Amino acid sequence: xxxxxxxxxILLFVLFGSVAADVKIFVTNQGSDSxxxxxxxxxxxxxxxxxxxxxxxxxxxxxxNREVYISNTESSEISVIDVDALEIKRTIKLNGSSLGVAxxxxxxxxxxxxxxxxxxxxxxxxxxxxxxxxxxxxPAGISVSKKNGEIYVANRDSNSVVIISLSEEKxxxxxxxxxHPFGTKLSPDEDYLYVTNVQSNDVxxxxxxxxxxxxxxxxxxxxxxxxxxxxxxxxxVTNQYSDSISVINTESDVVEKTFASGSFPEGINTYGSYxxxxxxxxxxxxxxxxxxxxxxxxxxxxxxxxxxGNFIFQE
Numbered sequence: 001x002x003x004x005x006x007x008x009x010i011l012l013f014v015l016f017g018s019v020a021a022d023v024k025i026f027v028t029n030q031g032s033d034s035x036x037x038x039x040x041x042x043x044x045x046x047x048x049x050x051x052x053x054x055x056x057x058x059x060x061x062x063x064x065n066r067e068v069y070i071s072n073t074e075s076s077e078i079s080v081i082d083v084d085a086l087e088i089k090r091t092i093k094l095n096g097s098s099l100g101v102a103x104x105x106x107x108x109x110x111x112x113x114x115x116x117x118x119x120x121x122x123x124x125x126x127x128x129x130x131x132x133x134x135x136x137x138x139p140a141g142i143s144v145s146k147k148n149g150e151i152y153v154a155n156r157d158s159n160s161v162v163i164i165s166l167s168e169e170k171x172x173x174x175x176x177x178x179x180h181p182f183g184t185k186l187s188p189d190e191d192y193l194y195v196t197n198v199q200s201n202d203v204x205x206x207x208x209x210x211x212x213x214x215x216x217x218x219x220x221x222x223x224x225x226x227x228x229x230x231x232x233x234x235x236x237v238t239n240q241y242s243d244s245i246s247v248i249n250t251e252s253d254v255v256e257k258t259f260a261s262g263s264f265p266e267g268i269n270t271y272g273s274y275x276x277x278x279x280x281x282x283x284x285x286x287x288x289x290x291x292x293x294x295x296x297x298x299x300x301x302x303x304x305x306x307x308x309g310n311f312i313f314q315e
Contacts, residue, residue, distance in 0.1 A: 023271065024083060024313045026068050027278060027285055028056040029302025035059075035070060035079075036285075036301045037086055040271065040312075044285060044299035048086045052079040057306040058100050059267075061313040064107030065125070068313065071098035071112060078112065078123075083313055092128055094121060100139065100153070101309055104166070105146040113139035113153060120153055122169055133169060135162045141184035141308070143193060148208060152193050154181040161195055161206065173211055177204035183308070185226035185235075187250065194235055196223035203237055205253060215253050219246040225308065227268045227275060229290050236275050238265035245277070245293075259293050262286060267307025276312065278305040 024047070027036040034051050038044045053072025056079070060069045067089065070079040078092040078101065092110070098121075100113035112121040119132035120139060136155025143152045144166065151164040154177075161181060163173040178197025181204065185194045192214070193206040201221055207214040220239025223246070227236050235248040238261065245265060247257040262279025269276050274287045274296065283305060287297040 022083075022313070022315045025276065025285065026059055026061070026070075026081070026307075026311050026313065027301045027305045028052075028059050028070055028267075028307055028311075029304060030055045030057050030073070030306045031303025033072075034302045035068075035081065036305070038285065038299060040274075040276070040287070040297075042274075042287075043297040044287070046299065049302065050081060050086060050088065052081075052088070053077050053091070057308050058098065058112075059307060059309040059311045060101045060103050060110075061310055062103045062107045063313065063315065064105075065103070066313075067107075069101050069103060069110055071101045071308075073097060073099055073115075078110065092123060095130075096121070096132075099308065100142040102142040102144050102151070104144060111142050111144065111151060113142055115139065118155075120151070120164065131169070133164060133171065135164075135171065136160050136174070140182045141195070143184040143186045145186055145190045145208070147190040150208075152184055152186075154184050154195055156180045156182055156198075159197075161193065161204075163211070175206055175211060175213060177206070177213055178202050178216055183223070183225040185228070187235075188228055188232040192250075194226045196226060196237065198222045198224070198240075203235075203248065217248055217253055217255060219248075219255060220244045220258060224266050225268045225277075227270045227277075229275075230270060230272060234290070236268060236270075236277075238268050238277055240264050240266065240280075245275075247293075257293075266305070267309065267311060269307075269310060269312045271312050271314070278307045280304050280306065 054075035058071030096114035096117040136158030138157040179199035183196040220242030222240035263281035
């Protein structure tokens with residue numbers, strides 16, 4: 001069972017419907033080589049379109065650095081966006097490819113899954129010095145646990161997740177999951193890791209205390225990304241080829257509901273009582289109510305939005 005943990009801001013959001021905070025949503029538009037930036041106060045307002053590298057897909061935000069990191073999959077580089085100025089602050093060149101991207105809790109290191117070199121690139125953000133830790137084949141999604149002091153990387157072509165020590169920067173374990181694992185997401189209490197398996201059409205739930213796959217939950221076709229409700233009791237999974245979102249009860253580990261989404265739903269995140277996701281084919285960002293899954297707001301994005309990772313910045 002996922003423990004219920006509320007931050008003060010989330011609790012205020014649930015009780016009063018708003019949070020006095022700076023909220024920006026960053027959308028990676030793979031087809032137009034750009035990032036759409038929206039403010040969100042229950043509705044989307046476009047703030048700016050930012051040109052980045054070629055075919056952006058992955059995204060990570062750092063409230064510590066007030067920066068957003070964009071993986072440009074076809075130009076071997078990371079675009080670093082200043083959250084306040086909404087401009088490219090710098091570009092980090094890579095020796096390989098990039099897809100999944102995450103930042104350390106202290107904001108000092110950037111983690112990038114190098115799809116072609118089968119490694120996790122670890123970049124020191126102050127010096128931009130980098131090293132690569134060998135993982136499995138075709139690494140994709142990355143999650144970082146401050147509580148456990150670990151990094152989790154899904155290896156699509158190895159059907160596994162590797163665990164890397166955050167302090168020692170070395171692989172300490174490997175767990176077999178379903179076919180072609182891709183997206184990853186930590187439960188709010190960081191005791192479980194949820195992994196989308198795009199080929200076997202299910203979600204692996206990994207018990208991180210026991211370091212084993214607890215169970216697999218069948219969902220729709222080509223599950224892509226995952227987020228949790230604000231209370232941690234439900235996991236929302238985007239199913240690319242089913243044009244749907246599956247809702248997993250995290251206490252019983254069963255799908256309690258599947259509802260229609262836009263065409264080709266991909267990246268998905270949580271903000272307060274909202275679930276926010278992008279539709280790759282419809283080229284939209286959509287907010288739904290967590291309770292009844294009704295659409296509360298939507299807006300047009302650039303071409304083919306992906307949002308692979310954590311894309312919501314908030315104070």
